[in-house]
Amino acid sequence: MSFREVEKESFYRLLEARRDVRSGFLDKEIPEKILKRILSAAHHAPSVGFLQPWDFLIIRSDEIKQKIKSNFLAVKEREAQFFTGEMKKLYEQLKLEGILEAPINLCVTCDLKRDESNQLGRSEQNQMDVYSTVCAIQNMWLAARVEGIGMGWVSILEESHIREVLKLPESRKLIGYFCLGYVDEFKNQPELESKGWNKRLDLDDIIRYDTW
């Protein structure tokens, strides 16, 4: 099965239109069918040994969101100390999560014990199950975008706090915590680019040939 020119263009357009979304969430539920479609996109990611090591925890409870949000605020305050001057001012103005506004929060974990005897492809590189789970996250991110749903990765959180609040079992490694919801617009550029936090690198500067 091959893809036509117009399909290729649409796919590349999607890649460039995907954003990390932390604001502008609408008060509109994500229908169960659409949510499943996005999770199914994740579930079709590649996985080492066909392990499919991921689990998805969907959070709608306001009480839980509140607990996560408090942790975010504490960690953000600590993180702000890494910056000074103009960067600190900019950091403090940035909206870095949409925990309470997004109708859905999602925690993605990797099951370190899944199919444990199946060491294919990971006896030497044992983090491959974690990497598979991140591939699933990227699939989901793109699927959310194609559905008009914004998704943001909230990494300004303490793992131990999330584990406790969500009661994650020991076998599950936290990979990411996300906010998901419909938005009225997707920005043309990453916000960290348009607000001057960082510049897009020139691709040619990060390509090398044969050996370093």
Add this chain to the structure above:
Amino acid sequence: MSFREVEKESFYRLLEARRDVRSGFLDKEIPEKILKRILSAAHHAPSVGFLQPWDFLIIRSDEIKQKIKSNFLAVKEREAQFFTGEMKKLYEQLKLEGILEAPINLCVTCDLKRDESNQLGRSEQNQMDVYSTVCAIQNMWLAARVEGIGMGWVSILEESHIREVLKLPESRKLIGYFCLGYVDEFKNQPELESKGWNKRLDLDDIIRYDTW
């Protein structure tokens, strides 16, 4: 910018048509323009703090491929010891890399020192730069598929050996080693599924709500 029904369908078809490709590579060069397009897809992945921590090392040298292949053979022999009986027989029959046949090998690394003062989103979860790099890999995998190019992740390799052969600097963490090339067909199912190595999990079994 929104996506039409037909574009969504095309995208979901792409996700399901992507394979980990280890065989069937054609003796046909990947034009520079197409290769850049695939790497540009990777370069449009999300990254923590807009770090873009990835580097791409394109390998065409047969001498280097040979060295990597020998390491693969040694590690595969060790890995085979994890299996017994029917699984061992199956493991030994599986083709798990296309290092020599694929016109291009690619090593993707994460620069642990890039923009070091920019700790946004990773002061607490410091592996976020690595996860960003894996998101880039998944973008690339999908872009390769849309271009009719097979891509396979070779993780049956020793990191220290790859570092040495490719002369990776200390600042660069190895994330993945890949084979890329045009193929005559993409299989309908993951090979590990069709050959009975593992089964696809039921999505509903790996979704939970609010707390574990």
